[in-house]
Amino acid sequence: MSERLTAKSEPGGPGDASPPKLLDRVRDAIRTRHYSRRTEVAYVTWIRRYIVFHRKAHPSTLGAPEICAFLTWLATKRQVSASTQNQALAALLFLYEHVLQMPIGQVEHVVRAKQPLRLPVVLSREEVAVVLSHLEGTMWIIGMLLYGSGLRLEECLELRVKDIDFDRNQIMIRRGKGQKDRATTLPAAVIDSLCQHLAEVKRLHSADLADGFGRVALPDALGRKYPHAAVEWGWQFVFPASRICRDPRWGPPSRFHLHASAVQKAIAVAVRRSGIAKRVGPHTMRHYAGFRTMPSDVKGHSRAGGTLLLKAEIRFAAHSA
Secondary structure, eight states, X not given: OOSOSOXXXXXXXXXXXXXXXXXXXXXXXXXXXXXXXXXXXXXXXXXXXXXXXXXXXXXXXXXXXXXXXXXXXXXXXXXXXXXXXXXXXXXXXXXXXXXXXXXXXXXXXXXXXXOOOOOOOOBOHHHHHHHHHTOOTHHHHHHHHHHHSOOOHHHHHXXXXXXXXXXXXXXXXXXXXXXXXXXXXXXXXXXXXXXXXXXXXXXXXXXXXXXXXXXXXXXXXXXXXXXXXXXXXXXXXXXXOSSOBOOTTTOSOBOOBOOHHHHHHHHHHHHHHHTOOSOOOXXXXXXXXXXXXXXXXXXXXXXXXXXXXXXXXHHHHHHHX
16 A cells, blocks of 8 residues: 555654655544544544455545445444444545545445434433432532533533633533534522532642643634633633543643543443433433423524424323323
């Protein structure tokens, strides 16, 4: 192969005359379009699997028939869901259109995974109360925000101090799903605990500053536009990680936000202890009976199909109670 597919370091440094490697070009194209980090990881993973599936042939030598074969294999042999197959297709189309700049045409004769019509899991108020009773500290605050404010998990973890308005009992969601901002309510029941939590976070930030750290990752090029913003209190994460780490994308040592897996594990343990047999995760906390009294745009559900399914399940749960 004339072009290597992976790299240990970022290309394009001073004096680097070698052409950028394929997956580095994919990452650059994704970051140029400001796609999320999770999208970047997913696309790179699917492109790598596509290459391996075709015995490490370079994608520029492949085309629509090879894409069709890969997608069909995913559906028939790997038995992936329809959404997973669609994600793989989106990654490959991105590769050919925006990186290789090769018109791929229509991908035909693909065996498509069946798209199921599923109702979301909805907890009653009593069930939510039982789950929350098995959470404590920071995890309880996060659970309350997922439930009371209708936040997605990543939206909650990426909250900055400046995004919480105690005077208006409001939370501003920045760069949410679809890169859209929105406002939602701050539950009154969590205000006191959240204030105490932020006081602890501020003490942690002050200690970091005293040790020569105190930096936080900033989105896009804000770090260059506002050189001191990374150490300002307002830009700190509401739920910081327990230790300082070096993220390869952000450079100097910084304190990132709490990892999503920590919340997922805490809620899974709380559900097991509560004895609830439903399949419950952080996102389930958004699907509660009080949802039927709130407009879809407040909760961040802009897709009518998902919202209608959710409301149908809520009505069924209400009549069954």
